[in-house]
Amino acid sequence: MSTAQTGSFTDDDLRRILREGAGSDESVDLDGDILDSTFEELGYDSLALLETGSRIEREYQITLEDDAVSGVRTPRELIDLVQQRLAARPS
Amino acid sequence: MTARAVVTGLGIVASNGIGRDAYWAATLAGRSGIGRITRFDPTPYPARLAGEVSGFAAEELLPSRLLPQTDRMTRFALVGADWAFADAGIRPQELPEFDMGVATASHAGGFEFGQNELKALWSRGGQYVSAYQSFAWFYAVNSGQISIRNGMRGPSSVVVSDQAGGLDAVAQARRQIRKGIPLMVAGAMDSSICPWGWVAQIACGRISVSEAPDRAYLPFDAEACGYVPGEGGALLIIEEADHARRREAPQVYGEIAGYAATFDPRPGSGRDSGLRRAIEQALRDAEIPPDGIDVVFADAAATPELDQVEATAITGVFGPGGVPVTAPKTMTGRLYSGAAPLDLAAALLSIRDGIIPPTTHVRLADRYEIDLVRNAPRTAPVRAALVLARGYGGFNSAMVVRAPT
Incomplete structure (x- = not known):
């Protein structure tokens, strides 16, 4: 399932990690077009985001500062942040 | 006139029945939920029996957002509150948010969640510790999660006084009703049947090490050898009486009529336990004389010394054999904070149905001069019931519930 080995991070990876770490809101279709919805609209609070960030760090072996994660508003912004960190990772 | 606090909804989770009707049917039938622990391998531990709740499917009863952030006791509490609201015919989202509060008790917080983290x-x-550990273990978390899920922004709190806490929380709800809050969710759910919780419980020295489910928890029996722990409890919808009447509540189970809490003197002082004082003050608070009480739900610690204290207190107030006494918790084990709210629920159902649930498997020792309702339920009009609860370290609480007027 994980694309950690290939060094990329996709929206499906994020969906999976959100579900594992924080569940999903009943009124939200997480499989739909969520990239530009805010996490708040998707039913995720700051703690859910913190848990999600922590799981991404573990799986992808990158570091996401708490400030960086809490500053992210949408899935697209989080994916961009993770991809930047992956790209900066020494190969 | 002081506002009256009445109970209009019950949410129950117990090892012998999940939900009000299942619990009550099992309890009247004398069906026990006590058995060998299955949630972990109890072989290396001296105590191996518990009243475990089986068949509680949290993933079918709660949204997935709540599962990664909740201990088992919190799942019981959230579902118990849902059921209590449904029983009371209330949709909390339709009531003003500051008109509703939550008062729960907790014995030890979310032990299993804490153990895993x-x-x-x-x-x-x-980096492998869940962000939700920040609150999921916390003994106040059930009040918090119930208030968030149901949009209840009135006064909310938690009390921690071991088994007595279950009554203390309901008393706190009554205080809030008297201060003008129309509705409170009150009671407790506890669960710590995990290795870490288990060793903590064993350390108190009062747990039965018997391996026979029908001989392990025997309050007021000459073979009393400690208690069997269980999990679960009850949550009650407590309403101001006029509020319940105006909205035409589907039922009023009864009124929280009297309450008192006392503390035992220090061990070795030679002075009497405070339990009798708690009973007398609760009766006074309810303005009900001893002969107005139709049944006593005992704390039922099942150690010879504590059983003697309780039997002496009951006999001192009511006279030898002066009132029916029962301990349906012989079928569920002691549920810590959850025990007394479950007893309150059973007492209110006794009032509703005119039947007293039994104490199971106990052969009453000669030295206790109490009228213990044993083995089979007893049909009797119940207008008022007394519930007793004692907490480790000297807490005594007594509460009187009476039939709706």
Whole structure:
């Protein structure tokens, strides 16, 4: 399932990690077009985001500062942040 | 006139029945939920029996957002509150948010959640600890989660006084009703049947090490050898009486009529336990004389010394054999904070149905001069009931519930 080995991070990876770490809101279709919805609209609070960030760090072996994660508003912004960190990772 | 607090909804989770009707049917039938522990392998531990709740499917009863952030006791509490609201015919989202509060009790917080995260910390490192550990273990978390899920922004609190806490929380709800809050969710759910919780419980020295489910928890029996722990409890919808009447509540189970809490003198002082004082003050608070009480739900600690204290207190107030006494918790084990709210629920159902649930498997020792309702339920009009609860370390609480007027 994980694309950690290939060094990329996709929206499906994020969906999976959100579900594992924080569940999903009943009124939200997480499989739909969520990239530009805010996490708040998707039913995720700051703690859910913190848990999600922590799981991404573990799986992808990158570091996401708490400030960086809490500053992210949408899935697209989080994916961009993770991809930047992956790209900066020494190969 | 002081506002009256009445009970209009019950949410129950117990090892012998999940939900009000299942619990009550099992309890009247004398069906026990006590058995060998299955949630972990109890073989290496001296005590191996518990009143475990089986068949509670949290993933079918709660949204997935709540599962990663909740201990088992919190799942019981959230579902119990849902059922209590449904029983009371209330949709909380339709009531003003500051008109509703929550008062729960907790024995030890979310032990199993805490154990799993400590294990992650110890074996894998800090980055593997769930962000939800920040609150999921916390003994106030059930009040918080119930208030968030149901949009209840009135006064909310938690009390921690071991088994007595279950009554203390309901008393706190009554205080809030008297201060003008129309509705409170009150009671407790506890669960710590995990290795870490288990060793903590064993350390108190009062747990039965018997391996026979029908001989392990025997309050007021000459063979009393400690208690069997259980999990679960009850949550009650407590309403101001006029509020319940105006909205035409589907039922009023009864009124929280009297309450008192006392503390035992220090061990070795030679002075009497405070339990009798708690009973007398609760009766006075309810303005009901001893002969107005139709049944006593005993704390039922099942150690000879504590059983003697309780039997002496009951006999001192009511006279030898002066009132029916029962302990349906012989079928569920002691549920810590959850025990007394479950007894309150049973007392209110006794009032509703005119039947007293039994104490199971106990052969009453000669030295206790109490009228113990044993083995089979007893049909009798119940207008008022007294519930007793004692907490480790000297807490005594007594509460009187009476039939709706």
